[in-house]
Amino acid sequence: MNANAVKRSYQLLISTLLVLFLSGCEWTYDDRTELEKIRDSGVLRVGTLNNQLSYYIGPDGPTGLDFELASQFAQSLGVKLEMQPAYTLSGLFPALERGDVDIIAAGLTITKSRLERFRPGPSYYYVSQQLVYKKGHWRPRNLSELNKDGARVAVVEDSSHSLTLQSIQREYPDMIWESEKDTDDDELLKQVADGQLDFTIADSVDIALIQRIHPEITVALELTEDEPVAWFMKKSQDDSVYALMIEFFGKKTQSGELAALEEKYFGHIDSFDYVDTRAFLRAIDNKLPQWEPLFKKYADQFDWRLLAALSYQESHWNPKAVSPTGVRGMMMLTLPTAKSVGVKNRLDPEQSIRGGAEYLHKMLLRVPDSVNENEKIWYALASYNIGFGHMMDARRLTKAQGGNPDSWADVKQRLPLLAKRQYHTQTRYGYARGYEALSYVENIRRYYQSIVGYEQDQAQAIAAEQADDLEGLQTINVEMVEEEEGEGQSDAEDAENQTDESISADEASTAKS
Structure with missing residues (x-):
């Protein structure tokens, strides 16, 4: 067999093995658009934050501005809505990157870093960032006084507020603050109200809402101009869902429905007494x-x-x-x-x-x-x-x-x-x-908002107390098990010592004999 024949035989063998290998794998290329995938699954998965504005469980079930908008958007796509609420910001964008959710709808502002990694939808309202403190605490006249007397400042890690502090630090390089990962703005605001934290930064709408249940929270300084709030999607060449989102918000704006929803959720918070x-x-x-x-x-x-x-x-x-x-x-x-x-x-x-x-x-x-x-x-x-x-x-x-x-x-x-x-x-x-x-x-x-917020606060406090009690009970159980194991080990050691003593006595008796 000449060299060419050997080469052709080798190529044929490789091709045959490749076909056999691929036929054994169930790999297929999914050429469906994002919209087709969502409609085939029958579900729009939306990541959100659990708070008074975006999403929470009310007396009649799930409610919130982003929940209502997401429900209407899912309906326009002809699918069901699946809200996936997160209790902290840190889990939202990773879930979007992994493909666990299709959209993030959580009242988040458009920032430079988010623009680099994700695709925002149309802005549907605006907020400003504000520095807050507890009424009765000394108020900083400017940002240079923020760390006066060792005052503690904390914001949520990777939030727009953290980026604002990084920008401010260029002018005030000695400024110190903490970035908290496993928390959210509401929790830090409550820490300010309780006197556990001196200062934090939050969005103006969130502050106005939480003042209804924590009126001691007071605005010290306005840190930014109004910033746009939007939904977010992954960056992609596929515009099938994104285009419909643009159209959806355009129709809601033109019809006045968007303004009516915003009036419903925060049209009453302009004044505070x-x-x-x-x-x-x-x-x-x-x-x-x-x-x-x-x-x-x-x-x-x-x-x-x-x-x-x-x-x-x-x-x-x-x-x-x-x-x-x-x-x-x-x-x-x-x-x-x-x-x-x-x-x-x-x-x-x-x-x-x-x-x-x-x-x-x-x-x-x-x-x-x-x-x-x-x-x-x-x-x-x-x-x-x-x-x-x-x-x-x-x-x-x-x-x-x-x-x-x-x-x-x-x-x-x-x-x-x-x-x-x-x-x-x-x-x-x-x-x-x-x-x-x-x-x-x-x-x-x-007043209604205050009662709702008050009940939510009470429920969270009870849940936290129950969790602490459960943790304490588990600790006690572990200690009891360890104590029982220790007692068992002591009993075994005593029995072993008694056996050793008995053997030693027998050996001594044998030696005397």
Whole structure:
């Protein structure tokens, strides 16, 4: 056989072995787009953070701004939503890189380092970074005083706040801070409130929300301008999902749905009253437990905590409250209103709560169906305060000025105009203290947020205590096992010593013989 024949035979053998090898492997090239993969699986996997803004379990199940948006996006793709909440930032982006999630939706800002590694979607709101401290603690006049008297500063590792400090350090090279990995912004903010930490940095919206349950948190310095918040995806040449995300946010913005969702979750947090919030939190501890059963009993379709917030706004949970205008009781009902809902004694707390809940329900049923279901309650609360007719005047005024009468964000801007002559003289029902109605509704929303946050804090504290108890029990069990093993070992050693002594005695006896 010549050399060419040997070469051809060798090549044929190699080819045959390669075919046999590949046929034994079930390897196939997946040429599906990212969108096709998601639709084939039937699930959109979204990584998020467990907090009051993005995602949390409410009384009616999962809720949160990013949860609602992600639910609607999954629906637009024709698949189910699978939220994968993380308790710390450190696990989110690695999960995206590994392909464990398709999208991150967690209220995260667009930073230079994130742009280098990931692909942001459209910005859907803006936040600024703020340095915070505990009320009563000394306040730094500028960043050069941050480490004064050994003050401790900490931020979440790999967060936008950590990057901000790195940038600031170029101007203040002696500045010292700590980067915490297994934690989140809320935990560090709570440490500031408890006095365990001197300073931290957080986003403005997160700070405003947590002040509802920790009012002692105070802003010291504004560190950045407004920064865009967005969802994130992996960098890829495949635009199948990304293009639909761009289209989704564009439609939500144009329709006003995005603005309505933002109004729902943080449209009420613009103002903050430290004294009022402190007084309310004390009332949650001291007064609410007495009335909670009645709020739950008569809440019906409402969240009982909303009914409780309404009652606090009306009477500060004082069943004997009486105003100069003649309204009285826990829900501060007028005499005609009380008669319309069958309340005979307005100072009887149970009758008052039942009547107030029924009257609010009547107002809710009268709100036009064109209003989004999520926002109907704000119109109903405004009606509870100034009357349904005046609320409708505010809607008509909104429409006349080119606003959307079905958007609470637009209508609430016009409520104060009902007290101005140039406007109320043109309305159907005339003058009304619309500015009070606006404050009334927004206060109730803030009180409601405080009750929700307070309950979450209590639940977390109980869970942490139970975890500590369990850890302590496990430690005790380990110590008991070790002690028992030690006692067993001692018993064995004693038995062995007794055997040795017996053998030694026998040996001695034998030697004597």
